Amino acid sequence: MRRVGLLVVLGVLVVTGAWWMFLISPRNGDIADLKGELNVAVDTQQRLQVQIRQLEEIRDSEVQYLAALGQLDSLIPERPLLEDFIEQIFALTNETGVELQTLTPSLPAAVEGSELRNIAVSVQIEGEFFEVLGFLFGLSDMERLVRVDSIAVSSSVSDAGETMLSAGIQLRLFTLADLVPIEEVENLEDPDGGSDAPESEARSEPADVEAAGGADS
Amino acid sequence: MRPINLLPPELGARKLRRRRLAMLAGVGAAYVVLLGVLVLFWNGRVDDAKRDVEDQISINQTLEREVIALADAGDLAVRYQDKADLVRTALSTDVDWGIILNDLARLLPPRVWVETFSGSVVAETVPGVVGQVGFSGVGFDFPDVSAWLRALDSEQFAGITGTWVSTVSQGVAGNEPVVNFTSTAVLTIAAVTNRADELIPEVP
Numbered sequence: 001m002r003r004v005g006l007l008v009v010l011g012v013l014v015v016t017g018a019w020w021m022f023l024i025s026p027r028n029g030d031i032a033d034l035k036g037e038l039n040v041a042v043d044t045q046q047r048l049q050v051q052i053r054q055l056e057e058i059r060d061s062e063v064q065y066l067a068a069l070g071q072l073d074s075l076i077p078e079r080p081l082l083e084d085f086i087e088q089i090f091a092l093t094n095e096t097g098v099e100l101q102t103l104t105p106s107l108p109a110a111v112e113g114s115e116l117r118n119i120a121v122s123v124q125i126e127g128e129f130f131e132v133l134g135f136l137f138g139l140s141d142m143e144r145l146v147r148v149d150s151i152a153v154s155s156s157v158s159d160a161g162e163t164m165l166s167a168g169i170q171l172r173l174f175t176l177a178d179l180v181p182i183e184e185v186e187n188l189e190d191p192d193g194g195s196d197a198p199e200s201e202a203r204s205e206p207a208d209v210e211a212a213g214g215a216d217s
Numbered sequence: 218m219r220p221i222n223l224l225p226p227e228l229g230a231r232k233l234r235r236r237r238l239a240m241l242a243g244v245g246a247a248y249v250v251l252l253g254v255l256v257l258f259w260n261g262r263v264d265d266a267k268r269d270v271e272d273q274i275s276i277n278q279t280l281e282r283e284v285i286a287l288a289d290a291g292d293l294a295v296r297y298q299d300k301a302d303l304v305r306t307a308l309s310t311d312v313d314w315g316i317i318l319n320d321l322a323r324l325l326p327p328r329v330w331v332e333t334f335s336g337s338v339v340a341e342t343v344p345g346v347v348g349q350v351g352f353s354g355v356g357f358d359f360p361d362v363s364a365w366l367r368a369l370d371s372e373q374f375a376g377i378t379g380t381w382v383s384t385v386s387q388g389v390a391g392n393e394p395v396v397n398f399t400s401t402a403v404l405t406i407a408a409v410t411n412r413a414d415e416l417i418p419e420v421p
Contacts, residue, residue: 008241012248015248015249015252016252019252019255019256023252023256023259024255024256024259027256027259027260027262027263028259030263030266031262031263031266034263034266034267034269034270035266037270038266038269038270038273041270041273041274041277042273044277045273045276045277045280048277048280048281048283048284049280051284052280052283052284052287055284055287055290055291055294056287056290057421058287058290058291058293058294059287059289059290060421061420061421062290062293064418064420064421065293065294065297065420066293067418068297068417068418068419068420069293069296069297069300071416071418072297072300072301072303072304072417072418073300075304075416076300076303076304076307111306114303114306115303116303116306116307129318129322132318133315133318133319136313136314136315136318137315140313140315140410140412145304145307145308145416147307147308147311148312148314149337149338150335150336150337150338151314151334151335151336151337152333152334152335152336153318153333153334153335154332154333154334155331155332155333170337172307174303174307176303
């Protein structure tokens with residue numbers, strides 16, 4: 001009788017173990033997996049809600065964003081706009097009183113690792129110390145982004161006994177496009193594979209602009 | 218009155234055994250039914266968890282549609298950020314030469330004057346050095362050149378350090394004996410402007 005009782009208990013244990021292992025444990029695994037998926041989905045919900053809040057704030061501030069983009073476009077325009085720069089620098093020389101002697105802009109050149117194009121400009125000016133100083137500060141305050149990479153100043157005494165400074169300034173403007181779109185240049189190439197000679201010559205030589213108007217100031 | 222059983226005792230024992238076996242089978246069947254009910258309960262838990270996930274995915278899909286509807290705002294912010302990054306790139310190691318010239322004039326020792334000045338921004342090969350400057354100047358005597366070195370190395374001249382004089386030679390200016398000297402120094406990170414921060418318009 002005691003043996004039968006032991007066998008019954010053993011049978012119950014075996015059945016319960018098998019039930020747990022083959023029926024309940026896989027379901028527990030499924031529940032754990034689904035809870036994991038739920039946690040990920042809840043995190044995604046929170047991330048999306050934050051993203052929506054940020055996007056709604058941006059949408060509500062669209063005018064400010066567009067104004068800021070306009071200012072940034074003025075700093076680094078899409079096109080080289082050399083004509084505007086020459087006018088602006090001529091106006092600056094008139095404001096500060098320096099004499100603009102030469103202005104030598106190079107063709108836009110790509111900046112490595114960036115979509116920016118450099119336009120190196122060499123400027124030669126002459127004026128009194130504070131006029132030159134005003135010109136340098138004026139360059140920093142221009143509507144367009146201008147950075148000065150190097151400067152060489154030498155002093156001399158004029159016939160009137162005034163100390164005059166002659167300054168050679170290497171500055172850089174920035175734009176986002178080549179002077180001539182690359183695709184158009186490729187289309188200009190003849191079918192034999194020869195390139196357009198005038199185009200390559202134009203690219204290799206910087207344009208030299210004598211600022212005759214600067215002398216008037 | 219005490220019942221009298223005339224049947225053999227083996228018959229009674231067999232009957233008792235059969236009753237016990239029947240009871241055991243009944244208990245066993247009830248146990249199996251209980252296990253079956255518990256399996257159904259667990260199935261319900263799995264279904265609940267699946268439904269929770271599906272509900273959450275549905276909520277997320279609604280939110281994703283909202284994000285897509287606001288894509289224009291996202292593009293606007295990306296365009297702003299890209300442009301701002303371009304300005305930062307363009308103005309990395311930007312030096313304000315106007316301030317340097319102004320400081321030079323302000324801190325020049327009394328008996329010294331500068332005839333030429335040159336400066337350029339260089340690639341940052343030495344950490345902290347962003348450019349170099351060179352001068353040729355004139356003083357009345359050799360100690361004036363020492364005063365020049367002290368003035369440029371003073372803390373008042375932010376952004377310039379490592380001032381050096383490479384040549385000092387006697388000369389004449391008019392009828393006055395003078396010393397001519399050439400000097401160099403390097404520009405440190407303190408000479409770099411924060412123009413990018415000033416120029417990039419702030420947005421909410």
